[in-house]
Amino acid sequence: MSRYDSDPSKCSKTDLLGPWKKEEYTVNPFGTSRVDSPFQKHADVKSLFSEQFLRLKALVQEIAADPNHQSRGVVLAGNPGSGKTHLIMRFAGEMINANRILFIRQPNNPDAVFYHVYARMLESLVERVPGTDYTQIQYLLAKSFSSIIINEIRKLEKPSETMRSMDALLSQSYLNIYRGLGGSDTEIRRKNWRFIEKRTLEWWGNTHGFGGEGSAIVKALIKYCSYSDIGRREIIRKWLTGSELSETELRSTGFENRVDTMGLEGFAVEAIRVLGKLSIEDEPLIVVFDQLEGLKYNEELLINFGEAVKELFTHIPNTLMIFNLFPERWEAYAAIFDPSVVERISQNSVFLNTPSRNEMREVLECRAKEAALDLTTLFTPDELAKIVNGESIRTVLNNASDYYRLKKDNIPLPQPLSSFKDRILVEIRQLKEEISWIKKHLDFSIPAFQETGQSEKISKLLENYATSAENEYEEILLxxxxxxxxxxxxxxxxxxxxxxxxxxxxxxxxxxxxxxxxxxxxxxxxxxxxxxxxxxxxxxxxxxxxxxxxxxxxxxxxxxxxxxxxxxxxxxxxxxxxxxxxxxxxxxxxxxxxxxxxxxxxxxxxxxxxxxxxxxxxxxxxxxxxxxxxxxxxxxxxxxxxx
CATH class of the missing domain: 3.40.1350 (Trna Endonuclease; Chain: A, domain 1)
Known part of the structure; x- marks a missing residue:
């Protein structure tokens, strides 16, 4: 009996169908072996890396309990395909109702690292919180502004009846900031939001200083919350991305174009700082830096990224910064980064070891069960033994996917590298690249590349990427x-x-x-x-x-x-x-x-x-x-x- 038969909560479906009822099931349950972002949903074996999950959760709780709200770093180290981003997906799924999850892919421009980080933060903040009608940015601002206003009202000796009503309303639910401040009465709503803006800006100046552009950014965020008109909110959104507004748009909002005087990098740093400060009134931010291995191909970019991270730790409070990396890549980066950067990034370390064969099988069982299929009916014991004999979760899922296509659609298994020698040659290429990046003076010849089969594989990959890019085309905000x-x-x-x-x-x-x-x-x-x-x-x-x-x-x-x-x-x-x-x-x-x-x-x-x-x-x-x-x-x- 599978362990999931006694614990149906670990996978969503428990009624198992016969394996090849094509009219009832057509999607390959093992076809997706990667998690592209923590906002996706994939079958998840909760017992896998449970200790590492609890370690990350404890770090967030420690930041929340810290009276100084100091940010912390953690290196999440694991080999390719070991499940780093998958673990972050699980982590995000549990934490997103309270914490804001910000996913930062690899930067690519040495002169615009801060703006890249800020832009990816904005993309994450417009992700909808599951089970709600609100996005992450709406939750962050509602909780922060409500907390500020409630505290400010309670400092007053004789708050007005309107203020007491606002206190009661926001104390009941901070989301009432969007739905209860005046209802359909536009004038009352405007008056309430003018009060919120005035008190919040006073709080910001008294708490975090009147210098810099922080007050203007806070004001823009308040306007973003208060406007019900989609067109006016879009103008504020553009301003917050650093885009230049027209004279008409500037007059309608009362803002000024700041990027030309500050530069995009300066604007990004100030905006990130504001988000971090506001999060103190909410819950710690969780910032995940993923796909960092490619930084090794541009040493200027790598060094600038390290310096930017050091600045982020200085400017952003109340944040857990997670850096997903291969173990050997982190060792190489640590030798290049300034020691102060290394110290902040690797303040904590979490390692993902290669799962056991039984754990690999549990992953397959979960995928099959989610699709209402029985793993032991899908594959023979000999096939299962070959499938789980992989060096990573990704490899095992890819193996299962290939066997599934063979059984269901009669698609032959992909031909492995033609010989043990060919497999060694691929490893030599990868090893040469790693060593030459560090030493920069090795030189040995590698036999010529054999193109057979690669064109079809790359064409298929590009088709998949094109489908994803097509789906995202109309949704890109920045x-x-x-x-x-x-x-x-x-x-x-x-x-x-x-x-x-x-x-x-x-x-x-x-x-x-x-x-x-x-x-x-x-x-x-x-x-x-x-x-x-x-x-x-x-x-x-x-x-x-x-x-x-x-x-x-x-x-x-x-x-x-x-x-x-x-x-x-x-x-x-x-x-x-x-x-x-x-x-x-x-x-x-x-x-x-x-x-x-x-x-x-x-x-x-x-x-x-x-x-x-x-x-x-x-x-x-x-x-x-x-x-x-x-x-x-x-x-x-x-x-x-x-x-």
Whole structure:
């Protein structure tokens, strides 16, 4: 008898069907072997890594009980496919009703680490809290502002009847801040929110100081809560992302554009600090840094990330920062980071060991049971023994998936590497990459790559990524110039490893230009690709400087990319600057349409997943196939001298 027969709560379904009733069940229960973010839902064996789960939970509780609310770091170390992100998914699922879960994928631009972190925080904060009608940001602000207002009212000697009513209402449920402050009476609602804004800003100044931009950010968050009009809330959302507002939008909100004076990095740091300070009135934040293994491919980015993390520990209170890493990668990073960075990140350590064969089987049983299937009916004892004989949970799930396809759809098992020798060659490639990254002077030859079978596998992976990118296309709230430029740099460094290639931004003194990547091939061809998704005066001034660069470098090709989802540029001077670039012999303006964006994101995802060893594939082999499959794509052609 399976252990789940006596504990049905561990998996959702207990009525087991016959194995091959195709009309009743068509989805491969083992087909998903990865967790992409902690907000996803996958079958979960609660007993697996239960001690590590309790350790993480205890750290959050310790921060909450600390009168100083000091932030703490923890390295969550485990080999590829060991279940690090899956454990975070379980952790998030239990903690998200009280704590805010912020998921930060690998940064990609050395000059925009803080903004990358902030942008990913905003993406996480708009995730809906399961079982509710509210997002994480709405919960954070409701609890924080309600707590502040209740305390402020109770300090008054003679609060008015309105104030006492507000105290009672918010004490009953802090979510009443959205649904009970005046009801349908617009004037009462406005009056109540003016009181909340006044008292909260006074509290902020008295508690955290009047300097910096913190008060303006707090005010924007209050406006975001108070506005019922979707259009006005969208204006505030744009301001909070660092986007420039039009004169009309500024007049309607009473705000000022601050990013040009502070810079995006400065604005991001201040906004992150505000979120951390507000969380003291709520519960500790949980910030998860994932997919960090690929940082090794850009040492400048790695070092800047370490310095940024040190600043985050200084600026953000009340936060548990979790760093998901391979054990050997953390040891390598620790040798590069400043000791103060290492000390903060590895203040605590949690290790995930390889599960036993019985635990691997429990994972399979849970997946099968969730699909109302019986594992022992699906596979023979001999097949199960082969399936669970994997080095990681991911490998075991992939093995089960292959056998499932064989049984259900008569799809042959994938051919393993043709021999033990081939398997060793893949390991040698990976070992060479690891050693050369650390020592940078090893050189030994590796037999030529055999393309057989790889093209089909990579094509299938890109199809899967494209499907995901298509689904997310309309939901993306923040399109960042720096993020796109960073992604392009990551891809070009990977794709151009076999060629003599220089990659970096082109600058114009201290003048602001579009975030850009300059590519110079071994034969001397130079292309500058700029991204300009912003609008307003910042768009015009940056494009004007970009045009001046193009005029002063007549033998360099300049292309400017703007996402088609952004507002159309209509200002007279801006349109003139666009035409100025278009009419040059060495310039072009490109609208990044849906197909262009989907392929761009798919290639980035494939490359970074290989770098982070989420996919068991040699990067150099994959690059050869990518270049062949998409040889006409503009990104690939950047590496060619005839582009």
């Amino acid at each position: 399109i960042s110039d720096a993020d796109d430029a960073g992604k392009l740099q990551v891809m070009l460094r990977a794709l151009g490893k076999s060629t003599q290639l220089k990659v970096g931004p082109m600058k114009k003194g201290h003048k602001a230009v579009p975030e850009n990547v300059m590519v110079r091939t071994g034969r001397g061809k130079t292309t500058v690709t700029g991204f300009l998704h912003i609008r307003g005066n910042a768009f015009t001034s940056r494009l004007k400087n970009f045009n001046e660069l193009a005029e002063s470098h007549p033998y360099t090709f300049f292309q400017l990319i703007r996402d088609e989802r952004q507002e159309k540029i209509t200002a007279k001077v801006a349109v003139q600057e666009i035409n100025r670039l278009k009419n040059r012999g060495n310039g072009v303006v490109v609208s990044m349409d849906r197909d262009n964006r989907v392929l761009f994101e798919s290639l980035y995802r494939l490359i970074t997943d290989i770098q982070n060893r989420d996919i068991d594939m040699d990067l150099h082999d994959a690059v050869k196939v990518i270049k062949k499959l998409h040889q006409d794509y503009w990104l690939i052609r950047l590496l060619e001298d005839d582009y």
